[in-house]
Amino acid sequence: MKTHDPVTQLDFNAIDWSPHSFEDPGGRLFWKDDRVFRALRGESAEAFCRLEDAGLLDEMPQWNVVKTWRSDLQIDGYDLVVEHEKLPPSPLVSEWSPAMLRDAALLFCDLTERLAGQDLQLQDSHGWNMMFDNATLRYIDFSSIIPLADGEPWKPLNEFLNCFLHPLQLIDAHAAEYAFFLLGRDNWVPLEATIPRWTSLQFEWTRRRKQRECAKLFAINDRGGPDAAIELARSLKRKIEKCSLPRPQTRWSDYAGSFPKSGADPQADWNEKQRSVAKILNSLSGGTVLDVGCNTGWYSILAAQLGLKTISMDTDRTCIDALYRYTREHQLAITPVVGSFFSPAIAHGPRFYDPLEKRFQADHTLMLALAHHLFFKQGYEVSTIVEVAASVTRKTLVLEHVPSDDYWIEQWNVPHRQADYAIEVWREALQRFFTNIESYPSERSHESSDVQRTILVATR
Template identity: 30%
Template sequence: MVIPDLGRASRAARPDAEPRAEPGSFRDPANRVFHAGGDVLRALDETAAAHWRALAGSTFFPHLVAAGKICGTEELPAAASPAIPPATPAGPAAGSGQPAWAAVLRHERIPFVSHPYEWSHAMLRDAALLHLEILRTALPAGFTTKDGSAYNVQWRGSRPVFIDVGSFAPIRDGEPWAGYRQFCQTLLYPLLLGAHLGVDFQPWLRARVDGIEAEQMSRLLRGLRRLSPGVLTHVHLHHSVQRRNAGRSTADVRTQLRDAGYTRELALATVRGMEKLVRRLEYRPPASHWVDYQRTCGYSEADRAGKERFVTAALTGVRRSRLVLDLGANDGHYSRLAARHADYVVAVEQDPAVVDRLYRTLRDEGDRRVLPLVLDLADPSPGGGWRGIERASFAARAGADTVLALALVHHLAIGRNVPLPEVVACLAGCAAPGGRLVVEFVHPDDPMAVRLLANKPDGIFPDYRRDAFEALLAGHGTVEERLELPSGTRTLYRVALGG
């Protein structure tokens, strides 16, 4: 199989590039993910290598890869494979005694890694449906997936892609889906929160990397809510079975299911039923004032035209951006503009309703170059999981060639009481060394700033001034261009940041 081209030529793994273990890949000792130079590699032990070769020779797997539903993967010849040591979550482990890996795969590189608690409801639902579609397709061919985690899915713009190729294994008759519990905890239960309780799931998933337990959900979905779609079977019955089998081994449970006549056909029917359920779990987060912000933010037509020209010139006047971060993207207007002049754009917005609407629009258009994410810059995703590094923080994943921060600074500095030097440092820190920042400063006398200041004590922001802002920008790089919009209360800057 050939790794799909994402706008960058696929390179052979370089033997001189020291492999670095991916901190999020350690729970399955049969296969580990490493980074070597620009390559994403997966090392397999003998059993996993045999499973991979059977998978690669199957009829269903190449079709799913060709359709873009599973990331492109190929096995490297032994001569082209770097020497990959055994690994721990923190890195290579010397003297572990583990034998050499039997095979090394190279994966297609995903443009930007995101986490499920940064997705909207519609994104999580589409990720769940992809999981189930892949499992439904694999079962008749004699394969299953060993886990069902939401973290097995990433995105090419608005299109989900399954990345955990090491999760596939031959199925044994009479065995249940090993990934069912993970699927419920990281995908199904968060969807139930929205569909049946009208609650945003993001804080729940961010709080626990393993997701929401059945016991927690059973406490939330009582009374008449027990009759809501999926609740009796996948919450209360699931919780009851877990309690009943708490003292039994997995092997005992498998034997019991085989003796009860659990077959591959029953497993397939279960997956189809779950697909039908997930499709019903509709939820549109309630609209907020941010939904219509582009209409109500007070720009004149001259301001809008000038701002678009300035941003376009900033994106086209220098080298093409590999990655653009549009911070405070709102409805994605400038993310779409940036996508015309960059390889990939990540549109960051704190409001789940706004992100959900943007995602649905991008999905309907088939867009693969703009990834919308739910993220509050005043409380961004921290590192999580084992030792705080299993899931990388947003700051660790940023590193954009161009950072757009349009109509954002006043919301952080005034609305969230973040000191102006901290705001500028945050925006500059989202860029890669030598990157650039396109930022808008809303003057204190602008109507939007006046509205925010009206809710604050007098004199609380004495340093929120244009001259102070420009001095801070100069401390992080060179202001190459500035434009005061016709209204006279907003100024745009293009800054070449220090390397």
């Protein structure tokens, strides 16, 4: 066994425990001095010591496990305390895209196989134990790692089916929103939810067929031990890889299809809006960017290419899925999120997580081609839109104003609201929270119109 430095004793009642870390008997998460720690005991502490003695802790980040090391802290009732690398804010499972969910399932299978080789296992199998570090997935819960003895069944098989395989089968059946709704509300998707509602006879026949498929997995699990866990992980991985991820056509999925290629330097085929936003982003003194209503992320990609860490948010799951795939492929500092500060969906089941506006804040916020939809289509007042945007913005708000005589707004036929929407109203609302407001030219509203949009840049 390795020797360790003297410990610093902590008072249990004075610790800033995570309100979401209370279910695992093997450990609890807490913060101290803006650092992240986890107290471990019992089987979880034993498993950590095995990994430490085997010299695997330094290797585990290559397995997509958060970097973790033993700390010098001690708490009564726990065997040891470890420290984790602090990760940026991450979306919840219900805020993922289909490709994000599949990557999480595949990571779980890979980790199961690696840990079984050390006679260890994960006792939980759900996405709540994973976080996205930009587009890189990290497993974070060391209290879930416990020993796996010969002949012992692999604990999380049923949970894996409900939290990963069944949702992905629903997505494969073109029911992604239903799958994520169930994950958000209940934290799982039961087998019955994956069966189309045909006649009662067809439903029952399909249910029994799927139950027989699951029974084969449970028969492997009944053998128990590391070898059975490895066989299960490989079998489940094959099933996950067979699930297709349809990309349904949505109202906004092709919105940016004709945009020119993004890049750190303006290109000859960029329009005036793209040049203005590039100029604004270049003027920012580093920090983080929150792109609200990002679509497929043209401006998010631009911000990341300019060295700004970016959170990209949109309610269109197809758009976020496309952005996630691009971000993953090009290794950009972008965290994709399915959601909106203005139309929040169910963010969790029985777990009490903070709302979006508390979890995702940034130095600079982009709201491009969005405010007019919030005002005319969703009925938000200018003051409310600005107040919400200001609440998540530490320094700079970049908001595009689309005038009421814009080609598209005229198609909506809402003249009764136009007086409350004038650019002067927006400036007045912004002045409540920001000290300086500048204007930049944006694009024309339509090729048949000379109406010019305006980008307002408000700084604190």
